[in-house]
Amino acid sequence: MIEKGATIAEPKGKLGVLLVGLGAVSTTFIAGVEAIKKGLAKPIGSLTQMGTIRLGKRTDGRSPLIKDFVPLADLKDLVFGTWDIFEENAYDAAMHAGVLEKELLVRLKPQLSKVKPMAAVFDQEYVKRLSGTNVKKGKTKMDLARQLMADMAEFKKKNRCSRMVMVWCASTEVFIKHPVHKTLESFEQAMRDNHKAIAPSMIYAYVALKSGVGFANGAPNLTVDIPAMRELAEKQKLPLCGKDFKTGQTLMKTMIAPGLKSRMLGLNGWYSTNILGNRDGEVLDDPGSFKTKEESKLSVLDYILQPEKYPDLYGHYTHLVKINYYPPRGDNKEGWDNIDIFGWLGYPMQIKIDFLCRDSILAAPIVLDLALFMDLAQRTGMRGIQEWLSFYFKSPMCAPKLYPEHDLFIQLMKLKNTLRHLRGEELITHLGLEYYD
Numbered sequence: 001m002i003e004k005g006a007t008i009a010e011p012k013g014k015l016g017v018l019l020v021g022l023g024a025v026s027t028t029f030i031a032g033v034e035a036i037k038k039g040l041a042k043p044i045g046s047l048t049q050m051g052t053i054r055l056g057k058r059t060d061g062r063s064p065l066i067k068d069f070v071p072l073a074d075l076k077d078l079v080f081g082t083w084d085i086f087e088e089n090a091y092d093a094a095m096h097a098g099v100l101e102k103e104l105l106v107r108l109k110p111q112l113s114k115v116k117p118m119a120a121v122f123d124q125e126y127v128k129r130l131s132g133t134n135v136k137k138g139k140t141k142m143d144l145a146r147q148l149m150a151d152m153a154e155f156k157k158k159n160r161c162s163r164m165v166m167v168w169c170a171s172t173e174v175f176i177k178h179p180v181h182k183t184l185e186s187f188e189q190a191m192r193d194n195h196k197a198i199a200p201s202m203i204y205a206y207v208a209l210k211s212g213v214g215f216a217n218g219a220p221n222l223t224v225d226i227p228a229m230r231e232l233a234e235k236q237k238l239p240l241c242g243k244d245f246k247t248g249q250t251l252m253k254t255m256i257a258p259g260l261k262s263r264m265l266g267l268n269g270w271y272s273t274n275i276l277g278n279r280d281g282e283v284l285d286d287p288g289s290f291k292t293k294e295e296s297k298l299s300v301l302d303y304i305l306q307p308e309k310y311p312d313l314y315g316h317y318t319h320l321v322k323i324n325y326y327p328p329r330g331d332n333k334e335g336w337d338n339i340d341i342f343g344w345l346g347y348p349m350q351i352k353i354d355f356l357c358r359d360s361i362l363a364a365p366i367v368l369d370l371a372l373f374m375d376l377a378q379r380t381g382m383r384g385i386q387e388w389l390s391f392y393f394k395s396p397m398c399a400p401k402l403y404p405e406h407d408l409f410i411q412l413m414k415l416k417n418t419l420r421h422l423r424g425e426e427l428i429t430h431l432g433l434e435y436y437d
């Protein structure tokens, strides 16, 4: 366990942010950081950049910005490295994704066109709806891992990075679980044997950890949820976190469900449906990739509502989640929720939500915060699963003996208390009796 007031190495030099996948989320993130650096925009949605943290008593008036309270890398020190199965640079990929206005992208063209994807480790077996040409060839999966390791070393040297972090922003792979994931030894043997149960995302994560770099998983793949990867992270003393960026409908769910439960209002059903027209939507149109996403989205309500503890309120609800690929909407998703609740004496009520959101606009600040907090964790010597980063994920990783914490407000409290702990400040319990003595 990391001790209170731990020693944190200063963030000196460049931080390499390695993004697997240069699609809508990655390009919106990179373009956003470049726009912010030029003073063209504010880092809206980013807790590390805009959030404050209360220290001490409510009467003390101490609420610094988080970025002034803990030593985080400065945005001007970030350099971006990426892999994709398409050769388009970040400018062309951002134009293609169609999330940000062309006028803004044209102003950022000099910075964005410098970010060129390295050849990917990819196999259509794991993402059925995609095929591309910028792909590595290798005899075995271990061979491919060696090539990725060389890419990372080369990137670090060329960009004179003092540290790096890796964030998976590539497509959702099909759902895989297999006994070869049980130990690091069986995992490495499976890589040498070209075993089907080793997905490309696992090869990236393996290489990151082997190269001394923490890994954050933005997709619902089980990439780092497997025992072999936890073993490797412990061995290498590196942080891990995931999975599946919490944006859109699930973000809303984890705000509203804790509220209903806190007032002991019952639930008969929660029907969620989405229309989405970007490449992510197309990939999720494949049943294999959708199963991975569905697993990540469905568990949220059960964990928050705890039907076993509240059978009268939550013992029998129906929860359905649908994602429909609908090209005209592009990245501008529309998510509908119909929530059938009941109150005093069982009287039914309904809540309707129509969230016209922008997926990548919600995801980009998460990528920024994760890169900065994972770097902080690395410099502090925090290793293994970083549960305090649950705040950012639909399906947060936690120790095998625990259930994950999904309530957004508990997650935020956990995150801020972790930062207070690291800086040797008192934790905030919100008890507040001392003000009335």
Ligand SMILES: NC(=O)c1ccc[n+]([C@@H]2O[C@H](COP(=O)([O-])OP(=O)(O)OC[C@H]3O[C@@H](n4cnc5c(N)ncnc54)[C@H](O)[C@@H]3O)[C@@H](O)[C@H]2O)c1
Pocket (backbone or CB within 6 Å): 020, 021, 022, 023, 024, 025, 026, 083, 084, 085, 086, 097, 120, 121, 122, 123, 127, 130, 132, 168, 169, 170, 171, 172, 200, 201, 218, 219, 220, 244, 245, 246, 247, 248, 278, 279, 280, 283, 358, 359, 360, 362, 363
């Ligand atoms: N946008 C959101 O709100 C959100 C929320 C949660 C999770 N996610 C997840 O984040 C990921 C990225 O989303 P997006 O909208 O940017 O998708 P996208 O389809 O625009 O981009 C993904 C990119 O990854 C590339 N890719 C696929 N497999 C690869 C591999 N093995 N190596 C390198 N590149 C590879 C694809 O070619 C594509 O360019 C998806 O898995 C998505 O499910 C997104």
